[in-house]
Amino acid sequence: MALIRSRVDSANAADCPFPLNNLPYGVFSTAGEAPRCGAAIGDMIVDLAACEARGLLDAGGTFAQDALNGFMALGRARWDAVRARLTELLAEGAAPDLPLVPMAGATLHLPIRVTEYTDFYASRNHAFNVGVLFRGPENALPAQWTHMPIGYNGRASSVVVSGTPIRRPMGQLKGEAGPRWAPCERLDLELELGAVVGAPSALGSRVSVEEAEAMIFGYVLLNDWSARDVQAWEYQPLGPFQSKALGTTIGAWIVTQAALEPFRSPGAPRANPLLPYLQESRPGLYDLEIGWSMNGQVMARTNYNVMYYSSAQQLAHHTSSGCPMRVGDLLGSGTISGPTPDQTGALLEMTGGGKTPVTVNDAARTFIQDGDTVALFATAKGEGYTIGFGPCTGTILPARP
């Protein structure tokens, strides 16, 4: 697909993350004004609440709210209609004046009220590498892993927007003579893509992969900060708990499924056929370069299409028991890792469990130190344009003993 030229000049540069082809949704505020919904275009934000107030589009008043949940709840037909209308309004040469706000002067907020948060485990490289470190090579990949997208319920209350500082947690760490209470010594990131669920399902009902795909509103960058030492001591048999509750950072911009449509890509080869309820009729992954940096230095790059399961498959599986989904549910893809260390989405993997330090701006690192800033990035490349997700960053504050 080629660039759609916009009246906002900055949106027409080939490397601008927010061309008219993208139009991600977010929530922003300006000095003295309440948070409201907007869409990114070039270096500007279209004030969607103001657009609606001027009668330029119709979202049932939901854009004046401080989260996109209300808009999402209007359903896919409205998502499509508003996107089409915005594409018209923002096109090169379009007529009406628009309420455009410079992004540089705006504060970005959490784009959704996160209803519930689920984190999956869908990169085979990551699952194998971490499995070796936690359980040894013979038990690395769990027996069910190639048959179902396994995941666990995370903690929605701990999801924060890009830029929010993250406090190093205290926790129980395994010791020689029983556990000790100490600051986490193995603080890590997890490079993920988060799928935002925009439509509900009922208790006792299941959705197919196709229906699941239609329920996904869009995607955000997601860093599932992890306390590996807390995790190692706590996680059997009920799974990770406090090791994953210190904070999960998401990007402020939700890139819609519509914007990613041209980048559909098959995923990793299958080890075995899936049960019918997980089979997809077309690829549900995207050709999306994704990576992370620490203190400005790029540490790893890989592609979202290394994953074994798509968000639609994960969502379908999530309803397999009849579990109801709600507008605003957030599904983490699982850490995205390619096969080599410079493609890994977590320090645990990159450093072989802390045994092989890496160099960050001439300093050795095994895990994250206080003051370190981790930033995720992702881009899809179209013809003459780039789809970006905006920043997803967090800086670590020292523990409070």
Added chain:
Amino acid sequence: MALIRSRVDSANAADCPFPLNNLPYGVFSTAGEAPRCGAAIGDMIVDLAACEARGLLDAGGTFAQDALNGFMALGRARWDAVRARLTELLAEGAAPDLPLVPMAGATLHLPIRVTEYTDFYASRNHAFNVGVLFRGPENALPAQWTHMPIGYNGRASSVVVSGTPIRRPMGQLKGEAGPRWAPCERLDLELELGAVVGAPSALGSRVSVEEAEAMIFGYVLLNDWSARDVQAWEYQPLGPFQSKALGTTIGAWIVTQAALEPFRSPGAPRANPLLPYLQESRPGLYDLEIGWSMNGQVMARTNYNVMYYSSAQQLAHHTSSGCPMRVGDLLGSGTISGPTPDQTGALLEMTGGGKTPVTVNDAARTFIQDGDTVALFATAKGEGYTIGFGPCTGTILPARP
């Protein structure tokens, strides 16, 4: 403590679950009227919204809402003041007319909007018994179990009020030649007490056991329905997921901490000292007989004071990483099981993993069959009065293949 006599005669019977000493909160509706908050007294419900409308008490208008979250958010001083005022209004010989509604004619609703739901694993008997069945006797009790109250995040969207039918789930079951897709064949209950969190904590902050106790508004009966065959196949290494998302039933009445105060009881003996952040200065458990029946036949009775960790300890641990808690969070105690089969809170334990059937009204049972009704009950006995929780029941509907 002795019975406090009420103007509502039925509340003065020694075996009435709702004497004036209890005063549990719930949400009810009557024909043609919207759900609102009430308190149970004898066989009646005090319409708290109507009480406030008449100027009899002050809850900031929150009792007109369809969930108790608004009232809980007012804080503990208001909880205490309203309880004291209600005790006055409902006392024997009290003057003003009160809006009392017969419980028999009312519909009971979910008493809170469940913000997030966490399920713990705090009965040593249960953890050991289930551990033997899932992992063998040598690995039965996880190494960290006597050091921390382990738990996992459950699915808040699947929490329903007593009386809601529960659909047997479909799921992936382990088979000889790979997994198969089938109705759950090992459907089970879990007998639990749920603690309702009524006060928030901030991201990055921790609460002590004493602070945690002050955050707990009250307790409900809780049945965490479990698909054991789905669980066995899915649960390693990330914990139970779809096996626990088919539905969790809670009772309609929240028994306040104040009502349970006279029943504080030490718990199970400790295998080792706890780290300071988990030590409690006074017992956080209650002497509360709790059990369950199937199709009217009592199957097991035990006591909540067999537990190894209190809800306050669980809540303190929940914030140990800095995880923020919110008003309306629900914490399941974990299955409550005593040491003998007739004291177990799950069929998995009672039948030795399905190997030793039990008899229910002359029919053999290993796990739950379609049409079976499971009911939980709990009572604390004071001097001349009983604290009850009301019903917590669910009937199983056949799977939808």
